[in-house]
Amino acid sequence: xxSLLKTITLAAAAVAAGAMLCAxxxxxxxxxxxxxxTAQQDLxxxxxxxxxxxxxxxxxxxxxxxxxxSGKLTGYDIEVGRLIAEKLGVKPEFIEGKWDGLLAGxxxxxxxxxxxxxxxxxxxxxxxxxxQPYAFNRTAVIVNEQNDTIRSMQDLKGKxxxxxxxxxxxELAERYGAKVLGVDDLNQTFELLLSGRxxxxxxxxxxxxxxxxxxxxxxxxxxxIADETTSVGIPLRRENTEKLCEELNKILSDLHNNGTLxxxxxxxxxxxISKK
Numbered sequence: 001x002x003s004l005l006k007t008i009t010l011a012a013a014a015v016a017a018g019a020m021l022c023a024x025x026x027x028x029x030x031x032x033x034x035x036x037x038t039a040q041q042d043l044x045x046x047x048x049x050x051x052x053x054x055x056x057x058x059x060x061x062x063x064x065x066x067x068x069x070s071g072k073l074t075g076y077d078i079e080v081g082r083l084i085a086e087k088l089g090v091k092p093e094f095i096e097g098k099w100d101g102l103l104a105g106x107x108x109x110x111x112x113x114x115x116x117x118x119x120x121x122x123x124x125x126x127x128x129x130x131x132q133p134y135a136f137n138r139t140a141v142i143v144n145e146q147n148d149t150i151r152s153m154q155d156l157k158g159k160x161x162x163x164x165x166x167x168x169x170x171e172l173a174e175r176y177g178a179k180v181l182g183v184d185d186l187n188q189t190f191e192l193l194l195s196g197r198x199x200x201x202x203x204x205x206x207x208x209x210x211x212x213x214x215x216x217x218x219x220x221x222x223x224x225i226a227d228e229t230t231s232v233g234i235p236l237r238r239e240n241t242e243k244l245c246e247e248l249n250k251i252l253s254d255l256h257n258n259g260t261l262x263x264x265x266x267x268x269x270x271x272x273i274s275k276k
Contacts, residue, residue: 044244052091055081056111059096060185063210063268064117076268077115087251098184099164106237119168119230129238131248133231136276140205141224150200150223159199162189169202206269
């Protein structure tokens with residue numbers, strides 16, 4: 001009898017404890033689930049819930065991203081960004097900054113995406129998630145028109161060039177043995193070249209032609225075109241961006257297939273760089 005009573009008492013205690021656990025579990029668990037859901041929410045959902053997409057860009061690199069005579073921010077990348085926002089059903093917020101801080105801002109979550117003619121290098125593809133290419137780029141070595149000492153990429157060895165330090169152009173120049181001077185933007189680069197303080201600069205071929213269109217009298221020329229063509233994509237941070245990247249790829253495919261990228265490319269570059 002004593003044994004039976006003890007068993008019943010233990011069973012009752014267990015039921016009571018279970019009841020207490022169930023009573024407190026929902027509130028504790030729901031709070032934890034909310035935190036987890038927020039932490040794991042794909043960036044696409046965050047963008048749509050806030051109603052805007054934050055886009056990092058330089059604003060000083062014509063014809064990719066620049067201010068026109070009226071002061072309006074425009075360029076191939078800017079208009080692609082506006083179309084992306086429109087397709088996502090949100091507003092675009094462009095935040096301008098120096099190149100060296102833009103990719104770091106993507107990683108830190110200060111920006112959602114970066115649209116700034118970003119070449120898709122193996123190193124960058126390890127650090128960031130990239131969309132499919134929306135442009136293709138050829139690199140030109142630009143020199144003073146009197147300079148005949150650079151006729152190949154190998155001739156860059158020992159020469160002084162200038163570029164933003166973390167750009168692929170700086171990396172390429174260093175790979176061929178050039179000494180790279182770090183600068184803030186394209187205008188500063190051309191000022192150094194025109195003043196004779198550097199031997200050359202590397203940049204997008206189309207950027208050179210755009211500069212010459214505005215500064216026809218500038219005594220500069222293309223000395224060499226690099227053999228490889230680079231792909232330009234939109235970088236995102238790696239965490240919680242899979243759905244956003246898929247959606248961006250759909251949008252870019254549509255803009256490519258309906259001819260919009262070709263039209264914008266012709267408008268800003270005078271040639272179609274949306275196709276390899």
